[in-house]
Amino acid sequence: MLMQVETRALKSPKADTGLSVTDITDQASRLDAFDNHERIWLGRDEKRGLTAIVAIHNTRLGPALGGTRVWPHENFDAALTDALRLSRGMTYKAAVANLSLGGGKAVIWADPATDKTPELLDAYAEMLMQLDGQYYTAEDVGLSLSDADYLRERTRNVTGTTKGGSGNPSPVTAHGVYLGLKAAFAFRNGHEDLSGVRIAVQGLGSVGWALCERLHADGAKLIVSDIDEKRVAKAVATFSAEAVGADEILSADADIFAPCALGAVLSAETIPSLKAKIVAGAANNQLAKHGDARLLIQRGVLYAPDYVLNAGGLINVAGELDPDGYDRQRVLKALQEIPATLNTIFQRAAQLGRPTNDIAKDIADERLRRG
Numbered sequence: 001m002l003m004q005v006e007t008r009a010l011k012s013p014k015a016d017t018g019l020s021v022t023d024i025t026d027q028a029s030r031l032d033a034f035d036n037h038e039r040i041w042l043g044r045d046e047k048r049g050l051t052a053i054v055a056i057h058n059t060r061l062g063p064a065l066g067g068t069r070v071w072p073h074e075n076f077d078a079a080l081t082d083a084l085r086l087s088r089g090m091t092y093k094a095a096v097a098n099l100s101l102g103g104g105k106a107v108i109w110a111d112p113a114t115d116k117t118p119e120l121l122d123a124y125a126e127m128l129m130q131l132d133g134q135y136y137t138a139e140d141v142g143l144s145l146s147d148a149d150y151l152r153e154r155t156r157n158v159t160g161t162t163k164g165g166s167g168n169p170s171p172v173t174a175h176g177v178y179l180g181l182k183a184a185f186a187f188r189n190g191h192e193d194l195s196g197v198r199i200a201v202q203g204l205g206s207v208g209w210a211l212c213e214r215l216h217a218d219g220a221k222l223i224v225s226d227i228d229e230k231r232v233a234k235a236v237a238t239f240s241a242e243a244v245g246a247d248e249i250l251s252a253d254a255d256i257f258a259p260c261a262l263g264a265v266l267s268a269e270t271i272p273s274l275k276a277k278i279v280a281g282a283a284n285n286q287l288a289k290h291g292d293a294r295l296l297i298q299r300g301v302l303y304a305p306d307y308v309l310n311a312g313g314l315i316n317v318a319g320e321l322d323p324d325g326y327d328r329q330r331v332l333k334a335l336q337e338i339p340a341t342l343n344t345i346f347q348r349a350a351q352l353g354r355p356t357n358d359i360a361k362d363i364a365d366e367r368l369r370r371g
C-alpha cells in the first residue's frame, strides 16, 4: 500500500540517509477519520526503519503541537487513522484551554520495545527538521522523556524535554486534574473540602500517583487499582489507600471516580455499575462513544470532560513556545483556566440540560471560529 501513496516531496530525500518526506493528504482524505485535516506528512527511511506520519489537523490558532506515539498498529491505515483522530483531539484540547496552538500528532509505526533504535530516532528528527515551524512534538505512548531528550539534541521542534525544555509534563497534568476535580466537587457540593471524600483512582502511573499525593494531602480517602501490584502496595503504604481489583474500581463505593489509566472506560456496558456521582480523571478518551455522556446524565453523574481536565501537560509545554521563554509560575497561573472553564461548562450544561462534553466542544468550536 505504501508504494501506491501519491507523493509530493517536501525536500529531496538525502542521498546519505534515504529519508523522504511526502504529502499524503489526498490518500488520508479517503479514511473515515479524516476531518478536513490541513496536511498529512509521511516520513520514510527504509534503511533506518522509519515509517512516521505527522498529521496536522488545524493551525488556525497557532502551530500544531502534539506528542509522538510509537506503536505497532496492525496495518498502515490503522496507524494513519490513529494519527488523524489524535491530531483532531489536540485541536480541541488547545482551543478549549485558550492556547495559541493548533492540533497535530505523530505516529511512528513501530514497536517501541524492539524497533526504537537511535537510527530510527535520528531519521525522525530529520523529518521534524524538514517540517520546521509546522509541527512541535512531545512524549506520548511509546516515546519516553529520554527519547524526547534524544530528539531535542537534534531538532528544536520538541517540547517537554529535560534538556532545554520544561521536563516531564505529568506532575503539571496531575495538578490541573486536581484543580478540575475540586471544581467538579464544589459545583455539586458548594465547597471544595475533600477531607473524608472517597475517591477511586484507576491507574497509579505518572499522573495518577501525583494526583493521589494531592488528594491524600487534602484528607481524601483513596481507593486505588492498578495492574501493577507493586504500585498498588506502595499506594496502600503511602496513602493508607484501600486496594481493589482492576475490574472492581468502577463499582467501588466512591464519591468521585478518577480514571487515570486507559481510554474507553466509560461505556454502555460499564456505566450501569458506576457508583460515583462525579467522574474527573486524566485518561484520554474516557467515553467509548461521545453519546455515552447521556447515560452518565441519566445516572445523575457529573462528567468533567477529559480533554478539558487533562490539558495541564499541554499548557505546560505550550509555555516553552512563549516568546519570553518558559516560566513555571506563569504556567501554574494558566492552570486556573481549567477550573474556570469547567465551571462555565457545568453551568451551561445544567441550564441547557445538555452533556458537558457537548458544551466543551461548543466552546472549542467558538474559539476556533473566532481565531
Ligand code: NAI
Binding pocket: 169, 170, 171, 173, 202, 203, 204, 205, 206, 207, 208, 225, 226, 227, 228, 231, 246, 260, 261, 262, 263, 282, 283, 284, 310, 311, 313, 314
Ligand atoms: P502511565 O503509563 O505513567 O500510567 C498508567 C498507569 O495505568 C500504569 O501504572 C498502568 O499500570 C496502569 N494501568 C494500565 N491498565 C490498567 C487497568 N486496566 N487498570 C488499572 N490500571 C491500569 O501514564 P500517565 O502518563 O500517568 O497517563 C495516564 C493517562 O492520562 C493516560 O490515559 C494518558 O493518555 C493521560 N494523559 C497523560 C498526560 C501526561 O502528562 N502524562 C497528559 C494528558 C493525558
